Amino acid sequence: MTLHPEIAKFLATLPAPPEGPLNPVAMRAADEAHLPPVEDRLPLHSVEDVTARTADGEVPVRIYTPAEADTYGLLVYFHGGAFFLGSLETHDHVARSLAKETGLKVVSVGYRLAPEAAFPAGLDDCYAVVRWAAGEDSGLDWDGATLAVAGDSSGGTFAAAVAARAHDDGFDRITHQILYYPSLDLDFDVDRYPSLRENATGYGLETAGLKPFNAFYLDSGADPADPLVSPVKRTDLSGLPPALVVTAEHDPMRDEGELYGKRLREAGVPATVTRYEGANHGFVQHFSWIPEFHGVFEETRDFLHRG
Structure with missing residues (x-):
């Protein structure tokens, strides 16, 4: 299937990327420059910014409560952004949609970013918040039943790595892992996967951009051979939580x-694997307003509530 016409129309308006090295500070500012005001965002019962005081330090989180209840299933969400971009703000709409559609309380994690924070700082923050969320001191009123981890792109990397790390630590409370077009192999040899060549150019994220975009993370000490960096390299996947893996037809990854x-x-x-035809990398963040793609939230709901 060809690229969805609404996505193609948007990509045609984008200017050529600037030459020279990437500037994380400028790129972050650009990402947050056109966000809608709070009053125009999807309303929920409550949205609250708090600090998770974890065993590894304090981490900013945003709590999305869809409705009033005595207890809640929890979904801990890690935003994407190649480990150096993204924030609680840039992915606020994704977390809101997840809370509304699934009925779970969503905990979005403002983890530390590369290059300012070296590996494994961001991963440590994500894992620490999951453990904090399940504790009585969090005040999240967890129901003791559903504790899901979810993430898009590099956030999907963290979701898979957190699920594996928890399993290895004997922390068996994670019930689901949800990975939206995850980056699971940071070895970007173009011969490793056909999609790296098939979707190399013309779809937003380009294969040639993978190395420079991820260089901040890799240069900070993240080794692509480490299964916590490239979860697909983990030898034994047995015992991990059930997974929903969402991919995009026109995505190098x-x-x-x-x-x-x-x-x-x-x-x-x-494990349920769903490929969204006509979609590109980032469609959950950028194009979930398109009816064909908004169904990803309904699929997530069904996956979480499946017996």
Whole structure:
């Protein structure tokens, strides 16, 4: 299927990327320059910024409560952005949609970013918040049943790595992992996956951009051979939580996500892999307003509530 016409129309308006090295501070500011005012965002019962006081330090989080209840299932969400971009603000609309559609209380994590924070600072923050959320001191009124981790792109990397790290630590409370077009193999050799060549140019995220965009993370000490950096390289996937892996047809990283889902199933882990036709990398963040793609939130709801 060709790229969705609304996405193609948007991509045609984008200027050529500036020459020279990437500037994280300027790029972050640009990402937040056109966000809608709070009053125009999807309304929920409550949205609150708090500080998670974890065993590893304080981490800013935003709590999305869809409705008043005595207890809640929890979904801890990690935003994308190649480990150096993204924030609670840039992905606020994603967290709101997840809370509304799933009925779970969503905890969005403002983890530390590269290059200012070296590996594994961001991953440590994400893992620490998951453990904090499940504790009585968090005040989140967890129901003790559902504790999901979710993330898009590099946030999907963190979701998969957190699920694996928790398993290795004997922390068995994570019930689901939800990975939206995850970056699971930071070895960007173009011959590793057909999608790196098939979707190399013309779809927003380009294969040639993967190395420079992820260089801040890798240069901070993240080793692509480490399964906590490239979760698809983990040898034994057995015992991990059930997974929903969402991929996009026109994404250079499509095939690594689908391989991960396949390997999970081979290891005995229930895994649903859904490829969204006509979509590109980032469609949950940028194009979920398109009816065909907004269904990703309904699919997430069904996955979480499946018996």
